[in-house]
Amino acid sequence: MSAIVITGIGAVTPSGTGVEPLWADVREGRRRITGIDRFDAAHYACTAAGQADFSARDHLPSRFVKRTDRFTHLAVHAVRQALADAGLTVGEDIPAERTGVMVGNVLGGWEFAERELRKLWTEGPRAVSPYQATAWFPAAPQGNICIDQGIKGPARTFVADRASGAYALIGAAESLQRGHADMVIAGGVEAPLSPYGWLCLETSGLGAKSRASLQPHELYRPFDAGHGGSVFAEGAVFLIMERRETAEARGAVIHGELGGWGVSTDGYMPYYTVEPTGEVLGRAMTTAVERAGVTARDIGAVFAHGSGVPFEDVTEGYALREAFGADADHLPVTAPKAGFGHLLGGAAPADAVLALSAMREGLIPPTPNLDRPAPGIDLDLVRGEARRTGRWGHTLVVSRGLGGVNACLLLRS
Template sequence: GVAIGMDVTPERTGVMVGNILGGWEFAERELRNLWTDGPRAVSPYQATAWFPAAPQGNICIDQGVKGPARTFVADRASGAYALIGGAEALLRDRADVVIAGGVEAPLSPYGWLCLETSGLGAKARGTLAPDELYRPFDAGHGGSVFGEGAVFLILERREHAERRGATILGELAGWGVSTDGYMPYYTVEPTGQVLGRAMRTAADRAGVSGEDLGAVFAHGSALPFEDVTEGYALHEAFGPAAARRVPVTVPKSGFGHLLGAAAPADVALALRGMREETVPATVNLDRPAPGIDLDLVRGEARPAPGWEHTLVVSRGLGGVNACLVLRR
């Protein structure tokens, strides 16, 4: 469970969840029952268990939360939207504490089939082992490898956290969202300008420039078109000099893309990295792909003395972009 101080009431506690695929493992079992044994064999919970907001309800029940609760479904940017939603609930004084993050359990046959047919998933090829297929920004990039997981953070206004003696790990200092609105079947705008605008909005809100960034935790889907346009976006947002200087990493290539939980995982890793002044490396990045003009952290983790600000990039199908700036 989540330890919440005695001064926090259930009515002033919120939950914000990013989730995409919902409870398909449960749903598949019940649909199998439907087709093999008939309607009476289907659990009544089928009506609510399969959809993305089911985790939100269960968390509220489990933790006794009575305040604002929302689920954000924005493809792979869902978790970033949940963190932004939590911050905005606090700023509007609708809650004092928000449990915000993402959760995903996509590894059911149907969920996996959807990821395969979407074109997002890396295909087996050559002599690469399964753990070598996710290759963000690498010349051999060909899509993501997905994983199951959940990551949540406790968000509070600074004065509230200090009053209850909480250990403050960092600050969500800025955020920006944008939508490419480019083509229904070609969802990433090819110049990176619209994603760049979300990056710049997040930095402006935090009061920082590209020169202030100690690292970028890139979306890094390893889809060639997305990798290249993410590089364009960083140049667009901060100018070529800053874009070439700031260390860029995709640590999720070491454990899998967590879809709705991907951005919260990046935030947790960035907060830990800033504390230890070490930028984690991108796994499987051996030879940068053509057209990627960035300082990519590969091979070994990189010392980063004085690292104060991190940009976390998240983007989803349909051209939804959500970027966060964290302050140490």
Template sequence: MTHVVITGVGAVTPAGIGPEALWAQALSGRSRVRQIDRFDASPYLCQIAGQADAFVATDWLPGRFVKKTDRFTHLATAAAGAAIEDAGLRISRPDGVAPERVGVTVGNVLGGWEFAERGLRDLWAKGPRDVSPYQATAWFPAAPQGNICITFGIKGRARTFVCDRASGAYAIVHAAEMIRRGHADVVIAGGSEQPLSPYAWACCETGGFLTPHGNKQPEVAYRPFDRGHTGTAIGEGAAFLVIESADHARSRGAKIHGELAGWATNTDGYAPTYTIEPNGRTLSRAIAQSMERAGIAAGDLGCLYADGSGVPREDAAEVAAIKGALGSHRDDVPVTAAKPATGHLMGAAAVADVVAALRTLSHGLVPPVANLERPAAGFDLDFVTGTARDLRGRQSVAVVSRGLGGVNACLVLKRWPG
């Protein structure tokens, strides 16, 4: 059987630049959600978000590239480059991996509306001749995919997934299946999101999942599974992985961060505006199938990274799904959620969770759920609160991801020996 492993990680998030910044923020038990200052958010009910303010695009990318692309492409290209560097991956002939054997998969939800809105303002105020010639290529969700291929000389299969907040998870699953089926030797898989523009924000707010509370105390507004949960606080960022087979990684002397041992996806088919059916049965099946495919019994799972949207009905359904999947071991598997530390990164969220989960496996620590003080009634799982908890020597972690319309995914990671 082909073992699918992760050899490179890169992240640009509200926590800062790099995986260690993301991990440190998760361990802190605090949130980086703040008042939005990228645009005037005062007309909106939700005025808070996670901003990747440490990232200055021109510090990472050529000025001409920055000018003709949107920030969500800047974030993606920088994070993908960091993952490639971390993996020690050379994409070239004859002294590296053949470009035709390298693939790219990207998850995204909103596209590049910061760039698009500038073009639309010019269109209505001045006319079509004043619209940037890069308007069409800068805003659409597949822009990061294409620019990553161009920047790093990748010639293999490439695909973008738009599956709402599960987009990044679907990108990882497709990458793993490409490796298993021999369609690529290496896949650069990740997600990117930049929702901080007036139109993109209006789309999110009309989606009904943003918290309408917490503008005066943004750092404690996003509190999944807590009695005070009122919705999601989202953020911008990108995270990418280098995925390949264990044999291929060993052949080039790469360091292995962990194994992507099992995965499963499905769809509730319940309602277009819900992430999950109320009883959580379909999501529960995805969690159980991913563990089964990884060869992991529920009682052996080290911890579970929940999706944790903070929307009360969604939290309740996710708790029901986790209970169903863990069965009699529901009191023995620690449950955490890393997203409140940065804000939910939407298309990049699942990938950022995998980055944190890999650190859980290597450091033996489960980070706490930021802002979870009193679990809501009936939420009787073993939530990690306050401070990090020891992994107790266990070797596997599950990551849950969900999106509107009932799109579900679960990934199981294993610690790689040595």
């Protein structure tokens, strides 16, 4: 099988535009979660989020901005960055018919949809934008990326709760290995900061609740004794993925490789997040490692899902034990997303690019807000400050979603 390499990266996150500000924040343990100022969140359980300082009108045509939702704006801009980083132009360097797009998303575009539905009830149907039907649905970024870049190859959108972005990267790798495309743009995007979108996250039971004793940036606490759920964020992270021989033939700079992946579904009980032993998630971990042709002792770090949901944190620890046994004692585990927020559909792509940065620099970033490990979590947790270990070759990225959807990625430096 051909090796699948990453030759371009684009990102818009609460840290800023590009991977560099995100990596700088993560490396130093800086926290970017703030009180929500996008709408009045005073009556919500969680009034904090990771908000991206991004004005679409500064980067995209005004007509395009008017007929699309913010999650599409974020995605299109991040994809443009990724292509520029890879030094590729679709239709010139890569045929449009041999270029694919794979996108992970959870909520769709509710900022646009809410505005138009409000018009429906206050002004009547003729006041609603004709783009309502095409602006909100989860596949809107996929379609608009294809239009913006003139892409005519395979394109898919994956909606698998918080594992959506991981499934997009896996879908890209499989499409390349099967010869369906020569280059695939893959990643995830989320823009949950609207009253209804935020309500959906609140009623999911996964979100943290604001506490008088904690500042907004202190709320998201993976693996900590005070963990109480995720603090969500908006953003987009996209990767350019190619077969190694294609990338080398054009002299591309290779950031790293997606060496292996594994998926599994708990099938435990309706609407329950995970089964209680971690066995099924552990199987996805071992599949990813075995596909890459390595062992647990070759892994230098684990970028955990780290949702901060107590039951999920504990069972993620169980899964690492299930997968790697005593070798789990020597696996440094981190969840840097606690500093900028859980990007939902963009979470796994963000962890993947952070893992590549970490391996290149030989430094494992810390998990913010991890003061005292929760009972039942027996892991080598990286906390406080970044841990300098020297360069290593392989990192495991863990992603999971409601309904027991598991997807794990093995990144190779």
